[in-house]
Amino acid sequence: MAKKIYSTYPMVKYLRKEALPTALCPGCGGGTVLNAFANAVDQLKIDPKDLVVVSGIGCSAWIASPYFLADTLHTTHGRAIAFATGVKVGLPDKKVVVISGDGDLASIGGNHLLHAARRNIDITVILVNNFIYGMTGGQVAPTTPFGAKTTTSPYRNIEHPLQISETVAAAGASYVARWTTAHVYQLIESIKKALQVKGFSLVEVISQCPVQFGRRNRMKEPAEMLRWFLKNSVPVSKAKKMSPEELEGKFIIGEIINRQRPEFTEELNKLIDEVQEHFGLKGE
Amino acid sequence: MIIRGDEPEQVRLIRKLYKPGNYFMQGNEAVAYGAIFAGCRFYAGYPITPSSEIAETMARELPKLGGYYLQMEDEIGSIAAMVGASWTGFKVMTATAGPGFSLMQENLGYAVMTETPLVLVDVQRSGPSTGQATKGAQGDFFQARWGTHGDHPIIAVSPTSGQDAFWETIRAFNIAEKLRTPVVVLFDGVLAHTREQIRIPDIEEVEIAYRKLPQNEEEAKLPFGDPHGDGVPPMPLFGHGYFTHVTGSTHKENGLRDVYTPEVHDRLVRRIHRKIEQNREVYEKYEEHFTEDAEILVVSWGVTARPALGAVLKARKEGINVGLFVPKTVHPFPSERMRELAKKARAILVAEMNLGQMIIEVERYVNDDVLLRGVNRIGGVPLTVEEILREIRGVA
Ligand SMILES: Cc1ncc(C[n+]2csc(CCOP(=O)(O)OP(=O)(O)O)c2C)c(N)n1
Ligand code: SF4
Numbered sequence A: 001m002a003k004k005i006y007s008t009y010p011m012v013k014y015l016r017k018e019a020l021p022t023a024l025c026p027g028c029g030g031g032t033v034l035n036a037f038a039n040a041v042d043q044l045k046i047d048p049k050d051l052v053v054v055s056g057i058g059c060s061a062w063i064a065s066p067y068f069l070a071d072t073l074h075t076t077h078g079r080a081i082a083f084a085t086g087v088k089v090g091l092p093d094k095k096v097v098v099i100s101g102d103g104d105l106a107s108i109g110g111n112h113l114l115h116a117a118r119r120n121i122d123i124t125v126i127l128v129n130n131f132i133y134g135m136t137g138g139q140v141a142p143t144t145p146f147g148a149k150t151t152t153s154p155y156r157n158i159e160h161p162l163q164i165s166e167t168v169a170a171a172g173a174s175y176v177a178r179w180t181t182a183h184v185y186q187l188i189e190s191i192k193k194a195l196q197v198k199g200f201s202l203v204e205v206i207s208q209c210p211v212q213f214g215r216r217n218r219m220k221e222p223a224e225m226l227r228w229f230l231k232n233s234v235p236v237s238k239a240k241k242m243s244p245e246e247l248e249g250k251f252i253i254g255e256i257i258n259r260q261r262p263e264f265t266e267e268l269n270k271l272i273d274e275v276q277e278h279f280g281l282k283g284e
Numbered sequence B: 001m002i003i004r005g006d007e008p009e010q011v012r013l014i015r016k017l018y019k020p021g022n023y024f025m026q027g028n029e030a031v032a033y034g035a036i037f038a039g040c041r042f043y044a045g046y047p048i049t050p051s052s053e054i055a056e057t058m059a060r061e062l063p064k065l066g067g068y069y070l071q072m073e074d075e076i077g078s079i080a081a082m083v084g085a086s087w088t089g090f091k092v093m094t095a096t097a098g099p100g101f102s103l104m105q106e107n108l109g110y111a112v113m114t115e116t117p118l119v120l121v122d123v124q125r126s127g128p129s130t131g132q133a134t135k136g137a138q139g140d141f142f143q144a145r146w147g148t149h150g151d152h153p154i155i156a157v158s159p160t161s162g163q164d165a166f167w168e169t170i171r172a173f174n175i176a177e178k179l180r181t182p183v184v185v186l187f188d189g190v191l192a193h194t195r196e197q198i199r200i201p202d203i204e205e206v207e208i209a210y211r212k213l214p215q216n217e218e219e220a221k222l223p224f225g226d227p228h229g230d231g232v233p234p235m236p237l238f239g240h241g242y243f244t245h246v247t248g249s250t251h252k253e254n255g256l257r258d259v260y261t262p263e264v265h266d267r268l269v270r271r272i273h274r275k276i277e278q279n280r281e282v283y284e285k286y287e288e289h290f291t292e293d294a295e296i297l298v299v300s301w302g303v304t305a306r307p308a309l310g311a312v313l314k315a316r317k318e319g320i321n322v323g324l325f326v327p328k329t330v331h332p333f334p335s336e337r338m339r340e341l342a343k344k345a346r347a348i349l350v351a352e353m354n355l356g357q358m359i360i361e362v363e364r365y366v367n368d369d370v371l372l373r374g375v376n377r378i379g380g381v382p383l384t385v386e387e388i389l390r391e392i393r394g395v396a
Helices: A002-007 A010-014 A030-043 A080-090 A102-108 A110-119 A164-171 A184-196 A222-232 A264-278 B008-017 B027-038 B052-065 B075-086 B098-114 B141-146 B162-179 B189-193 B262-277 B302-317 B335-344 B358-363 B385-395
Strands: A051-055 A071-074 A095-101 A123-129 A175-180 A201-206 A233-235 A251-258 B021-026 B040-045 B068-071 B091-096 B118-124 B155-157 B182-188 B195-200 B245-247 B286-289 B296-300 B322-327 B329-331 B347-352 B371-376
Touching: A010 A030, A030 A095, A030 A123, A030 A184, A051 A080, A071 A080, A080 A095, A080 A102, A080 A110, A080 A123, A080 A264, A080 B040, A080 B068, A080 B075, A095 A102, A102 A110, A102 A123, A102 A164, A110 A123, A110 A164, A110 B075, A123 A184, A164 A175, A164 A201, A164 A251, A175 A184, A175 A222, A184 A201, A184 A251, A222 A233, A264 B052, B008 B052, B021 B027, B027 B040, B027 B052, B027 B091, B027 B118, B027 B162, B027 B182, B027 B189, B027 B195, B040 B052, B040 B075, B052 B068, B052 B091, B052 B189, B068 B075, B075 B091, B075 B098, B075 B118, B091 B098, B091 B162, B098 B118, B098 B141, B098 B182, B118 B162, B118 B189, B141 B182, B141 B329, B141 B358, B155 B162, B162 B182, B162 B195, B182 B189, B182 B302, B189 B302, B286 B302, B296 B302, B296 B335, B296 B358, B296 B385, B302 B322, B302 B347, B302 B385, B322 B335, B347 B358, B347 B385, B358 B371, B371 B385
Parallel strands: A051 A071, A051 A095, A071 B245, A095 A123, A123 A201, A175 A201, A233 A251, B040 B068, B040 B091, B091 B118, B118 B182, B155 B182, B296 B322, B296 B347, B347 B371
Antiparallel strands: A175 A251, B021 B195, B155 B329, B286 B322
């Protein structure tokens, strides 16, 4: 069955066939993210030999590692960006991409996320925000909406969600955009931009987890969750004119930041050049 | 595919920068120069006493050699970055102490499971917790062995002087490369900060090993296989179009995750153990002094092996038949030689700067009729020759 579906799917050439079908639940937004990423790579004509994809631990961490056919590094929970930092310094001419969950990248891995943005290292992060810890059974996350129910906030969540994109933009990233899985074409465009930007880029994708989040918050059908995203999405430009009260519970979508700043691996190599020059160590 | 630090250009740079000869330097600097001579061109770390001079020396020297120093946001990030860099072909190192070593444990396990060569220097300091941050100790013997979770082998070496630290660091890199595994260097705060005469050799005098790379597509497709029967898979580096998948989860020979089949887990973890067990000649190392006729045996390691040798020399002058056994690779323990020596000894003293750790390992190889006693001290001041001598006299 699975074979048939995949054989008619044009992006299958980018997938590791022996790893299919994916372990994601039917209706999970992870499939959309994988599809969008594969399309972005395809449209930019990036040779997968020039890609290294790194992820942490969680359902979203599986989206590209192992399924995307490139060098893939599936690391420890929260640490993907730190692993990717070592990869990027070693392979500055390759595209190094991190695809992982909100819990992974913004909770346990929050420190690495902020510091990679501060350094402005040329890594593209696709952060899949499903408001929950999917893999471990639906516990509260730092992105869970105020008032939502999860297995560890069974009465209601009394913590405020982290605005990841805004935080990463403030930390110094070159490019930050946020979309939902209901905005696939915009998402592909943003991933393409992120892959081309020289510097740290983050694309936050608000994604449905019908199984762990939707089911406990009156949206057990994937489509209900997509409708919820569409109804509550506000473009960045419009959000600028709205008050914090009006923005409560809304998803601000679009480009949060797009700017040029000196990039880490370039600066590092420039520094090495200068030092070697200074000490007269350059080859004859 | 290339292992960085391996280019002929590097030999020219090392010759130009570091003239052979005697230098007056700290143990920590000796570790850093050892790493540089071994070919380390990537260092990621986070400052912590008493290890910081290793980072400082690497930050100063690596750029001259075209190498990379990264100060990461914490120790977890440091070892993570090292693993990433190692898969791109770098020889990599970090140095830490006490709390930092604790933080690195999860990813040390990751490096074991993914068979990633790296060198982790733990400059032991007093604990538990922040303890005496600036003081030396030998309290991480078991943390090195069992600090991370699961069934795993580990290799740890332990230098006994600044000069030794230079060579043992090189040896740690060679073991890591030959067996595609992380290697811990159990150094300590006392030697780290002691300045002494250290001889820097010519690069020609240094044996340098490189990891096995795949010879063909077939080998590259099985990054966790065992094509040569030595338990060590060739390592297909990232960026060469092999589409390698690396995961800390249980994986098959092709790298793909399979956490459900008991045999897959059994086969993988046993092979990782076998790789270490069956290659003892790559890493086993110990020193012996006067052991041929020793009725009393002193066993010691790292910083304490020096006053222990002093005590043994003095006791010999007094006519006491005492010998000294110093494991230089402390994990896996030189069990066979220990067992042989223990058979001949009437009393064994284990001297170390802790409340008794290596003695637990020694005890496993000693019969009940042997008097086994620890010579221990904590508080940050190393054991003295007199203290150890007194104990030797006590059992003579
Ligand atoms: C150090 C550590 N702590 C906890 C876990 C357990 N764990 C696995 S996945 C996960 C959460 C994943 O959440 P998220 O990143 O949001 O991904 P999702 O599954 O929702 O896609 C946790 C807590 C772990 N693997 N390692
Ligand atoms: S639990 Fe949620 S996030 Fe995980 S695969 Fe299922 S739907 Fe997706």
